[in-house]
Structure formats: C-alpha cells, structure tokens
Amino acid sequence: MQNTGKTNTMHSQLEASALMLEHLMETDDSIIVMTADLVGSCKLSKIEQRFPERFINVGIAEQNMMSIAAGLAHEGMKLFVHTFSVFATLRACEQMRTDLFYNGANVKVVGTHCGVSTGPAGSTHFSVEDIGVVRAMPKSTVISPSDAPSAAAFIQLLAKTTEPAFIRLDRNPLPDIYDEGYEAVIGKGHILAHGKNIAVIATGSTVTAALEAQKHLNEKGGPKISIVDMPTIKPLDKTLLKQLADDHNVFITVEEHNVYGGLGSAVGQAIAEMGLGVRLHCLGIPDCYPSGNPVEYNRSLLGIDSLGIEATVMKLQ
Amino acid sequence: MGTKQEQIRDGIKMAVCASGGGHAGGSLSIADILASLYGHVMKHNPQVPDWKDRDRLILSKGHSGLALYSALAVSGYFPIEELKKFGSAGARLMNHPDSHTTPGVEMSTGSLGHGLPLAVGIAFAGQLKKQDYFTYCILGDGECCEGSVWEAAMAADAQQLKRLVVVVDRNGIGNDGHLENIVQIEPLADKWRSFGFAVEEVNGHDVQAMNALFMHQREEAQGPYAVIAHTVKGKGLIETIAGTGSSHYLSGTQDSLKQKFDF
Numbered sequence: 001m002q003n004t005g006k007t008n009t010m011h012s013q014l015e016a017s018a019l020m021l022e023h024l025m026e027t028d029d030s031i032i033v034m035t036a037d038l039v040g041s042c043k044l045s046k047i048e049q050r051f052p053e054r055f056i057n058v059g060i061a062e063q064n065m066m067s068i069a070a071g072l073a074h075e076g077m078k079l080f081v082h083t084f085s086v087f088a089t090l091r092a093c094e095q096m097r098t099d100l101f102y103n104g105a106n107v108k109v110v111g112t113h114c115g116v117s118t119g120p121a122g123s124t125h126f127s128v129e130d131i132g133v134v135r136a137m138p139k140s141t142v143i144s145p146s147d148a149p150s151a152a153a154f155i156q157l158l159a160k161t162t163e164p165a166f167i168r169l170d171r172n173p174l175p176d177i178y179d180e181g182y183e184a185v186i187g188k189g190h191i192l193a194h195g196k197n198i199a200v201i202a203t204g205s206t207v208t209a210a211l212e213a214q215k216h217l218n219e220k221g222g223p224k225i226s227i228v229d230m231p232t233i234k235p236l237d238k239t240l241l242k243q244l245a246d247d248h249n250v251f252i253t254v255e256e257h258n259v260y261g262g263l264g265s266a267v268g269q270a271i272a273e274m275g276l277g278v279r280l281h282c283l284g285i286p287d288c289y290p291s292g293n294p295v296e297y298n299r300s301l302l303g304i305d306s307l308g309i310e311a312t313v314m315k316l317q
Numbered sequence: 318m319g320t321k322q323e324q325i326r327d328g329i330k331m332a333v334c335a336s337g338g339g340h341a342g343g344s345l346s347i348a349d350i351l352a353s354l355y356g357h358v359m360k361h362n363p364q365v366p367d368w369k370d371r372d373r374l375i376l377s378k379g380h381s382g383l384a385l386y387s388a389l390a391v392s393g394y395f396p397i398e399e400l401k402k403f404g405s406a407g408a409r410l411m412n413h414p415d416s417h418t419t420p421g422v423e424m425s426t427g428s429l430g431h432g433l434p435l436a437v438g439i440a441f442a443g444q445l446k447k448q449d450y451f452t453y454c455i456l457g458d459g460e461c462c463e464g465s466v467w468e469a470a471m472a473a474d475a476q477q478l479k480r481l482v483v484v485v486d487r488n489g490i491g492n493d494g495h496l497e498n499i500v501q502i503e504p505l506a507d508k509w510r511s512f513g514f515a516v517e518e519v520n521g522h523d524v525q526a527m528n529a530l531f532m533h534q535r536e537e538a539q540g541p542y543a544v545i546a547h548t549v550k551g552k553g554l555i556e557t558i559a560g561t562g563s564s565h566y567l568s569g570t571q572d573s574l575k576q577k578f579d580f
Contacts, residue, residue, distance in 0.1 A: 059471065061465075064434045064472055072442045095465075
C-alpha cells in the first residue's frame with residue numbers, strides 16, 4: 001500500500017475526499033454533504049451539481065451546520081460537514097461536543113485548510129488547536145491523514161462507521177505517500193522507514209517533511225532514523241509506540257499544530273502511562289500565533305519542515 | 318387523577334419537593350404547553366418511544382427537563398413514582414434531559430441555542446424521506462438571544478420546513494430576572510415573521526386554545542410556524558414567587574418547598 005514509485009506526484013486531499021464522497025453518494029442515498037458557504041474552497045462543486053437534494057449549504061453559520069447535521073443524523077442520515085478546521089472546531093466547538101459527540105450523532109466533520117496551510121491568510125484562518133480541542137471531547141475520533149490517497153480511504157471508511165469523527169485535511173496538494181490501495185484503519189500507525197535510536201512520529205503534512213529529512217540524512221551518511229506516519233491521533237496506536245520503544249530511545253513528534261494538546265501530547269501521555277522510558281521532543285507550532293506567510297516559508301520558520309526535523313535529529317542523536 | 322395539565326404540574330411539584338429543588342419556574346411555565354402537545358396534539362407511543370412515525374419534540378430549553386419528565390411519566394413512558402428520584406444519585410432524571418438514559422427524550426439538550434437547529438435537521442430529514450411527522454421545538458424567550466436560534470430560523474425558511482413548529486415560552490424572565498431589563502427582544506412576533514415563519518400568539522396556559530391552534534397547523538402544514546406562548550414563569554407557585562426571578566430555581570427542604578406551591 002505504500003507508494004514506492006510516485007513520490008513526486010502531488011494530489012489534493014480535498015479533491016480526493018470530495019471525489020470519494022461523490023462516488024459513495026452514487027450508491028448510498030443516506031449520505032448528505034453540508035458546508036457553510038465554502039463550496040468552492042472545500043472542492044464540493046461537483047457534489048452540489050450532481051446531488052442538489054442531498055447537498056446543504058447553510059450559509060456562513062457553522063454552529064447551525066453542526067446542529068442541523070446532528071438532527072439529520074438522528075433520523076438515520078450519514079452526514080459529512082465541511083468547513084475550515086478552525087471554524088469547525090472553535091466557532092462550532094460546543095455544537096461538536098454536545099450535539100455530535102455527546103448525542104452520538106453520525107456526523108463526520110471534515111476540517112479543511114488545517115494547520116498553517118492557508119498561508120498568507122494568517123492566524124485567524126490557521127487551525128493549530130483543532131487536534132487538541134477535539135481530542136479532549138469524550139468519545140471522539142481524530143484523524144489526520146498524510147496524503148490524498150489515505151484521506152480518500154479514510155472518507156470511504158468513515159462512510160461505513162456510525163459514530164461521529166473529525167478528520168483534518170490540508171488545503172494544498174501533498175505528495176502521494178501511498179497508492180490507491182491504502183487501507184484505512186482507525187487507530188493504526190505505519191512505519192515508513194526503519195532505523196534505530198531515533199523515531200520521528202509525524203502526522204498530516206509533516207509526514208512528507210519527515211521522509212525528506214530521513215532521505216537527506218541517509219544521503220549524507222547521517223543517523224539511520226525511523227519514520228512513522230500516525231494518521232489517527234485518537235485512538236492512538238499505543239501498540240506501535242511500545243514496539244518502537246524496543247529499539248529507539250528518542251521519539252520526535254512532528255505536527256502542524258500547537259505543541260500543546262496534539263500528537264506530541266498524546267504520545268507523551270502514552271509514553272508515561274506505559275512507562276516506556278523514551279525521551280520525547282515535540283515539534284509543532286511553538287505556542288504562538290504564526291503570522292501570515294507563504295506556507296513553506298511558515299513551515300520553515302516554525303521548524304516543522306524537513307530542515308527543521310533534520311536539525312532536531314542531529315541535536316538529539 | 319385531574320386533567321393532564323394538573324397531573325404534569327403535580328409531577329413537577331413531586332419531583333421538586335422530593336429532590337430538594339430544581340428549575341421549577343421554567344418548567345411550570347411550559348407545563349400546559351406540554352399538556353396540549355402530549356395530551357392532544359402529538360402522535361406518539363409510550364410503549365414504542367422510537368416509533369418511526371411519531372412526532373418529534375426537542376426541548377431546547379433543556380433546563381425545564383422537569384416538565385418534560387413529568388409529561389413523559391404522565392403519558393406512560395416510565396412510572397410517575399420515578400419523578401421522586403429526580404436529581405438523586407444514580408437516577409436517570411437529572412436537570413437536563415439525556416436521551417441516552419430517558420425514554421421519550423428525543424435528543425439531549427441543555428446548552429441553549431442548540432435545539433432549533435437540531436429540530437431543523439430532524440424536520441428536514443422528514444421532508445427528505447417523505448415522512449409526515451411534525452417536529453416541535455420549545456424555546457425559552459431568553460434563549461432567543463442566542464445567535465444560533467436565528468441561524469436555524471433562516472435555514473428553516475430556506476428549506477421550507479412545512480411541518481416544523483417553534484414554541485417560544487414567553488415568560489419574560491431569565492436567570493437574571495426580567496429579560497427586558499437586560500435586552501430588548503421585542504417585537505418578537507415580527508422578528509419570527511421576518512424570518513419567514515407563520516406566527517401566532519397564544520395564552521400558553523390555555524390548553525384548549527393551544528389544542529385548536531396546533532391542530533389547525535397540522536391540517537394546514539404550511540410552516541415553518543412560530544407560536545409565541547405567553548406564560549407566567551413559575552405558574553402555580555405562590556403569589557410572591559410566581560412571575561418573578563425567584564421562581565427560576567427553587568431549593569430547600571421538602572416542607573419549605575411544599576409551601577411554595579399554590580396547589
């Protein structure tokens with residue numbers, strides 16, 4: 001399922017997910033797609049055109065969207081609601097928590113434009129708290145795929161589950177890591193490169209950066225590190241962490257999310273709970289509101305690009 | 318036995334006095350609305366709470382769960398005696414309704430401003446699936462300060478939800494006293510009208526009048542409807558408490574609480 005021959009091929013998680021949803025809607029008339037005045041941004045135009053009776057645009061009213069979705073789900077419909085992750089998880093935070101997760105409504109929240117992927121838009125549009133916010137909601141599932149094929153596969157999987165879940169997607173095309181045979185499993189991480197001593201555990205867009213760092217370190221004869229993709233933050237693949245602790249003594253987590261509350265916090269909690277005795281270094285947004293900037297420039301400033309990861313590995317080796 | 322409305326009030330009194338307190342004010346102000354809906358208007362089956370053709374009711378002002386519990390108990394969803402366990406350790410009847418534990422509670426509510434969009438989703442699903450159930454949503458007048466109420470109102474109009482009925486408990490008093498001292502929500506009927514609702518005002522304690530109004534709406538099915546039910550907060554409490562902010566939440570000993578009820 002790991003792509004070995006097309007690593008330079010770029011695809012949009014948003015387009016791949018929308019295409020998958022459109023495909024699923026052809027045979028499942030209980031699926032309803034919603035958005036809050038972001039049809040184009042969330043790549044939903046085709047769905048709107050093909051299935052107008054099962055597409056609801058509520059206007060700029062994210063709280064309303066969440067609760068209406070919960071009401072529809074209460075009547076047996078399967079909901080996929082789309083908006084920027086920052087608005088889904090902060091503006092409509094309480095609706096997600098109370099109407100979706102507390103009520104157990106079958107609503108899948110597709111948080112788009114996550115992390116700093118809106119670039120020049122700035123911190124009002126960055127979503128660097130979403131993992132932490134949703135992770136803290138009881139009975140929540142938090143998914144953060146690393147490329148387009150895995151994002152589509154998770155959408156396909158979520159259409160079959162009956163519990164609410166949150167999936168965060170990048171705005172911009174990402175290099176394919178997997179091929180279309182990717183099998184999405186909630187709560188399972190993947191070792192993409194085997195090394196020893198240092199394991200870089202990444203999620204979302206930062207998995208590509210971690211792979212680039214590992215490749216560069218190999219080329220220059222640096223330390224052999226392991227690279228792990230953790231597409232599910234909650235539930236976390238603790239079995240994999242335990243396995244990694246057998247021959248690694250340093251974990252470096254990388255995420256396009258604040259260093260508090262996200263993947264790093266989840267891994268740290270797991271290390272402590274299981275007594276793994278591994279040193280943890282968390283890379284992410286360093287508890288600040290990043291300025292608007294071109295995406296890659298921002299990732300570089302924040303130390304979550306390949307160079308930042310590489311530098312951290314060299315410091316900790 | 319008494320009338321349905323008397324039984325519901327008795328149930329509220331029983332629960333408040335046995336448990337040492339509760340949101341009596343807002344519960345008593347909607348007791349007669351629920352008597353009309355559960356006693357005369359709504360299609361429902363206490364033996365099969367999730368009967369697919371039932372009418373749905375969302376109590377958006379979830380803090381008035383006491384009234385809903387009493388209406389459900391009186392209707393046969395669970396024994397009336399269970400009302401005495403209200404708020405006690407391990408009981409399923411707590412301040413705000415929980416659909417996971419309590420039969421007849423359509424969805425869990427308690428945080429204000431959530432109920433109408435939930436009801437909009439339920440009504441829209443009925444429309445999509447060509448089911449003819451009605452969806453009723455009871456809002457507090459103070460709750461109408463929540464922006465999400467009006468987001469949902471816009472959506473109800475946009476989706477032309479003909480079988481959605483919003484009932485606003487217009488008792489005029491919130492947690493902090495008279496609503497009009499805090500915020501001006503009038504002209505409330507015009508507000509709903511301007512959001513595309515067919516609006517009627519009614520005495521929220523006149524069960525016969527409400528029966529007639531709700532049944533007319535069911536025959537017509539040209540909603541969304543908004544019913545502004547003029548009520549007295551704490552209706553049935555003694556004169557010094559009824560209609561005042563003091564009725565919002567009662568607490569005390571069983572004897573002292575009994576003395577606060579005028580029936």
